[in-house]
Amino acid sequence: MGRIEIENISLAFKQGTREFKALDGVNAVIEDGEFVCVIGPSGCGKSTLLSVLEGLTVPDAGRVLIDNVPVNGTGPERAVVFQQYTLFPWMSAKQNVIFGMKQVLKDLSASQYEEQAEAFLIRVGLSGVSDKLPGQLSGGMQQRVAIARALAVSPQILLMDEPFGAIDAKTRVSLQQLLLELWGADERKKTVVFVTHDIDEALLLSDKIIFMKPGVISEMIPVGLPRPRNKDGQLLDSEEYRRLRAILVSKFYQDVTEHIGGKEVVL
Ligand code: ADP
Ligand code: MG
Numbered sequence: 001m002g003r004i005e006i007e008n009i010s011l012a013f014k015q016g017t018r019e020f021k022a023l024d025g026v027n028a029v030i031e032d033g034e035f036v037c038v039i040g041p042s043g044c045g046k047s048t049l050l051s052v053l054e055g056l057t058v059p060d061a062g063r064v065l066i067d068n069v070p071v072n073g074t075g076p077e078r079a080v081v082f083q084q085y086t087l088f089p090w091m092s093a094k095q096n097v098i099f100g101m102k103q104v105l106k107d108l109s110a111s112q113y114e115e116q117a118e119a120f121l122i123r124v125g126l127s128g129v130s131d132k133l134p135g136q137l138s139g140g141m142q143q144r145v146a147i148a149r150a151l152a153v154s155p156q157i158l159l160m161d162e163p164f165g166a167i168d169a170k171t172r173v174s175l176q177q178l179l180l181e182l183w184g185a186d187e188r189k190k191t192v193v194f195v196t197h198d199i200d201e202a203l204l205l206s207d208k209i210i211f212m213k214p215g216v217i218s219e220m221i222p223v224g225l226p227r228p229r230n231k232d233g234q235l236l237d238s239e240e241y242r243r244l245r246a247i248l249v250s251k252f253y254q255d256v257t258e259h260i261g262g263k264e265v266v267l
Pocket of ligand 1: 044
């Protein structure tokens with residue numbers, strides 16, 4: 001299972017004698033198998049929240065429950081993919097995936113690690129690159145390896161922090177599609193918490209959008225668009241897509257404008 005309850009999470013960063021509240025009473029429930037996008041202006045606490053869900057950052061107050069069990073550190077049912085490429089540069093693509101597997105799956109034979117890592121690389125659309133180093137792969141391919149590494153431990157929860165943020169627009173579309181296919185093909189869908197700046201990405205991917213403004217969740221918006229979704233289908237032209245998009249755009253700018261006191265902002 002992978003139901004996440006976020007209960008009253010608060011966290012302040014200390015800067016000298018001053019405190020800065022990055023999270024200030026965040027509450028949310030993410031259902032098992034749900035694909036949730038977290039959206040909001042830069043600096044509003046998205047990455048901090050994800051780090052709390054991962055278990056790397058301990059909040060000052062509140063708690064996270066996964067299937068009713070309080071989170072206490074990282075755990076094998078959660079895997080992460082970040083924006084910056086986090087592969088070990090001195091390890092091949094396959095070795096990177098195996099490294100991830102070894103953290104969780106302790107008692108496979110050497111050939112089982114190899115076979116399973118190969119299989120996951122193929123699932124993310126990579127063949128023939130197992131022995132390449134990350135530096136020999138494009139950014140998009142590196143993120144595919146990072147996704148393979150995350151999936152290879154069979155996590156029930158996938159935490160993704162702007163994973164396609166540094167990827168060019170065309171490659172990004174194929175990675176979004178890949179992620180939707182991997183998620184949709186799973187009989188027991190993973191719970192995905194996906195941070196993004198991009199409203200269209202959130203609408204394409206999610207069942208629900210969590211809107212943050214600095215330190216808090218300002219709104220949760222259900223996305224009832226039919227699946228499967230893709231960007232070249234009827235999705236973008238549908239009335240419901242346009243209606244949701246209009247709500248999100250106005251909300252985004254309203255929050256940002258409130259935050260910066262009406263000054264012009266670059267997103
Ligand atoms: P987002 O991911 O939404 O852009 P973050 O969660 O990274 O926002 O950061 C939220 C706020 O907390 C920002 O103002 C950021 O500068 C601050 N912050 C994040 N990490 C630290 C840290 N380690 N020390 C001090 N301040 C931090
Ligand atoms: Mg961030």
